[in-house]
Amino acid sequence: MNTLLLHPEDAGAIEQAGAMLASGQVVGIPTETVYGLGANALDGNAVRQIFAAKGRPMDNPLIVHIADFDQIYPLVSEVPEAARRLADAYWPGPMTIILPKSDRIPVEVSAGLDTVGIRLPSHPVARAVIRAAGVPIAAPSANTSGRPSTTTAAHVMEDMSGKIAAVVDGGACAVGVESTVISLAGDKPRLLRPGGISLEQLEAVLGPVEVDRAVREQIGDDVRVSAPGMKYRHYAPHAPVTAVCGDPEKGAAYIASQLTGQSGVICFDEFADRFPGHIVRTIGRSDDQAAQAHAIFDALRAFDETDVTAIFAQCPDDSGIGLAVANRLKKAAGFHVIEV
Known part of the structure; x- marks a missing residue:
């Protein structure tokens, strides 16, 4: 496969990336956190290609990216008031909210869970590509599974050239670490992965937030997780x-x-x-x-x-x-x- 490198400033590049995604192909897209490996979140066959390209275990759920807040409603079974307050404070931005999923989310995205992570990125190119695709986009970080995440298009090409249809070069990522993942699917808010929105910022909106033990310690591979990056060896270079x-x-x-x-x-x-x-x-x-x-x-x-x-x-x-x-x-x- 010849992986195209698309430049957003070129005529038709955004539309081309969107058409690729809509047709079931995988495209690397920039966000403000890290680059994502995107596929149509409503198409299980397309999503399986992400796992194949990354070498990612299928029990590791994916985050669904939207371009506008109203796109959340078909994807989840409810939007609690706490989610609205967080969205008002930090969306668009580097925060993923875990909510009970709707039937539209395929098992490949949720890893068989009854929840799904939703994020509204602030990167204008990411949102433009999602709008051009006309569908929400499931996207983990665009690196080979286990390697450090990708913060430039060159990083993505290094890991994914020949494995995916295209990479959209949106420049270097501004934040540099993945989004914060906060679960609102349980009795209490729980931080599952720290990221661009701090724990202190979450608590300024929600009050006390529990911190999952996976944030600070290794958990076993037999533990079922509800967010990316909670188990397995991540972000690692070749040398220990x-x-x-x-x-x-x-x-x-x-x-x-x-x-x-x-x-x-x-x-x-x-x-x-x-x-x-x-x-x-x-x-x-x-x-x-x-x-x-x-x-x-x-x-x-x-x-x-x-x-x-x-x-x-x-x-x-x-x-x-x-x-x-x-x-x-x-x-x-x-x-x-x-x-x-």
């Missing part, structure tokens, strides 16, 4: 990762004491000169969580182009969007975490 959490100064000292000749380092900007002779990727200053989120996947992917045999990564604290960055790093490390 050790996440170093706690005081940044102590963390830098620990990493420096552990390095061997072929170790690589992911660190905050102010510690970049502490590791001479080693490949270092920086992710922003220790107090700049937005920069860390934007840079973390690019940093992880970059090491696959090197011969490093181990990666040590400084990990932010759990406040704000730092919870999302820490979650991705810990999952990349298979929860091999050092506290300093």
Whole structure:
């Protein structure tokens, strides 16, 4: 298969991508979080192609993307008042809401669950492509399953060239980590995956929000999950990762004491000169969580182009969007975490 690279500014490119999706093909699309691997969410056969391209387990549910709020109604059995308040506050944006699904959602999207995740992205190209397709779009991150997520079209082509119909190049993603996933399908709101909307922001609208244990610890492969990214090894480069959490100064000292000749380092900007002779990727200053989120996947992917045999990564604290960055790093490390 010849994977086309489409540019939104070119005449007819958005319409071409939409027509591909409407006809049952898979297209890589940009969002403000990461690139997604999109297919018609109402077509189980199209959705199965996503799993084949990614090598993704079929028990891992997908998120359905819409272009306008009113598109939610045929997809879910109810829209509770809490969902409306969250949507008013943070949609369009990097937040997915889990709700009881309608019969229109195929089993391939929901992984057999009675719920579905819905997201209204803020990226104008994503919304334009969804409108051109005329259907909601199911889309996980556009990377090979287990690898770091894709934040540029070049990343998507690296993983998916020859496997999907096209990639729409919408530039680098602004947020850099996937959407927050909040479930409103139970008795209490529950954070299933941290992302671009922080726990603190959710609680500002909803009050107390429970945090699923999968956010901070490894869960077994036998556990049935209701959102992407809750189990299996995720976001991982080829070399094993050790996440170093706690005081940044102590963390830098620990990493420096552990390095061997072929170790690589992911660190905050102010510690970049502490590791001479080693490949270092920086992710922003220790107090700049937005920069860390934007840079973390690019940093992880970059090491696959090197011969490093181990990666040590400084990990932010759990406040704000730092919870999302820490979650991705810990999952990349298979929860091999050092506290300093």
